[in-house]
Amino acid sequence: MRFSAAGRVLAHALADALFPPRCAACGVFLGHPGRRPPRAAGDRSDMYRVFDALLGGMLCPDCRKDFEAVTSPLCPCCGVMFPSRRGADHLCGRCAVSGHWFSAARAVGAHEGSLREMIHHLKYGGCVQLARPLGRLLYALFRRAWTPEDVDLVMPVPLHGRRQRRRGFNQAWLLVRHWPGFAEAPAAGHSGPLFVRNALVRRRATRPQTGLGRETRLSNLKGAFALAPGASVDDRTVLLIDDVMTTGTTADACARVLRAAGARRVDVLTLARAMG
Numbered sequence: 274m275r276f277s278a279a280g281r282v283l284a285h286a287l288a289d290a291l292f293p294p295r296c297a298a299c300g301v302f303l304g305h306p307g308r309r310p311p312r313a314a315g316d317r318s319d320m321y322r323v324f325d326a327l328l329g330g331m332l333c334p335d336c337r338k339d340f341e342a343v344t345s346p347l348c349p350c351c352g353v354m355f356p357s358r359r360g361a362d363h364l365c366g367r368c369a370v371s372g373h374w375f376s377a378a379r380a381v382g383a384h385e386g387s388l389r390e391m392i393h394h395l396k397y398g399g400c401v402q403l404a405r406p407l408g409r410l411l412y413a414l415f416r417r418a419w420t421p422e423d424v425d426l427v428m429p430v431p432l433h434g435r436r437q438r439r440r441g442f443n444q445a446w447l448l449v450r451h452w453p454g455f456a457e458a459p460a461a462g463h464s465g466p467l468f469v470r471n472a473l474v475r476r477r478a479t480r481p482q483t484g485l486g487r488e489t490r491l492s493n494l495k496g497a498f499a500l501a502p503g504a505s506v507d508d509r510t511v512l513l514i515d516d517v518m519t520t521g522t523t524a525d526a527c528a529r530v531l532r533a534a535g536a537r538r539v540d541v542l543t544l545a546r547a548m549g
């Protein structure tokens with residue numbers, strides 16, 4: 274017993290020496306993981322506390338501080354955060370003029386700094402171990418912004434088959450798989466939303482949206498999504514999940530298909546929101 278305990282300690286020490294833990298965002302070696310600097314008093318969002326609890330131990334002190342939670346004042350429709358940190362939530366100019374097919378979009382944090390880096394490592398760097406803490410972070414916002422009983426279906430924004438095969442996974446689905454109560458086939462007596470992976474399909478590959486203007490984004494996505502054969506969203510409240518929301522055109526294209534198929538309401542939840 275004593276020997277195996279000592280062996281474990283030795284094995285851990287050896288593993289740390291051979292593979293010293295690195296910051297999950299910037300990659301610097303972590304000298305003393307777990308030492309978390311206190312946040313300044315007066316933070317208006319407890320998502321900072323949640324972020325620290327879930328990811329603080331994997332990040333260097335700089336990257337821990339380099340997270341900006343989405344806080345009021347924001348646009349209650351598209352979720353964009355206003356540069357001025359004073360005043361109440363109000364519709365942004367874009368939503369006031371043209372609106373969206375979805376009703377409310379919310380994101381955990383700004384698409385900047387360590388959150389952006391970790392999402393990038395998850396999607397392109399094969400760091401699937403980040404899916405659990407990032408998924409739990411997403412869940413924390415879900416519980417703060419929605420009443421689970423009010424959401425019937427949770428579904429990821431789909432990738433095109435070819436892109437998903439190349440990547441091996443849909444990052445949005447990977448995130449919700451780590452939610453407490455996640456079940457694709459719920460047991461009897463199940464309450465709360467159903468998680469549906471393939472209700473929406475991407476009919477064709479689209480060019481990456483990055484760097485495209487709004488009009489080009491819209492035409493790029495025309496007809497890109499469809500309801501899967503046999504899927505039904507009739508009279509359901511749907512929560513769409515994605516890793517990042519930029520202008521909202523992708524979420525809008527999905528929401529439009531869902532609303533046309535009879536969905537009562539479509540909301541959007543993402544890890545990050547570009548605040549451009």
Ligand SMILES: [Zn+2]
Pocket residue numbers: 296297298299300301332333334335336337
């Ligand atoms: Zn770092």
Ligand SMILES: [Zn+2]
Pocket residue numbers: 348349350351352353364365366367368369
């Ligand atoms: Zn807006």
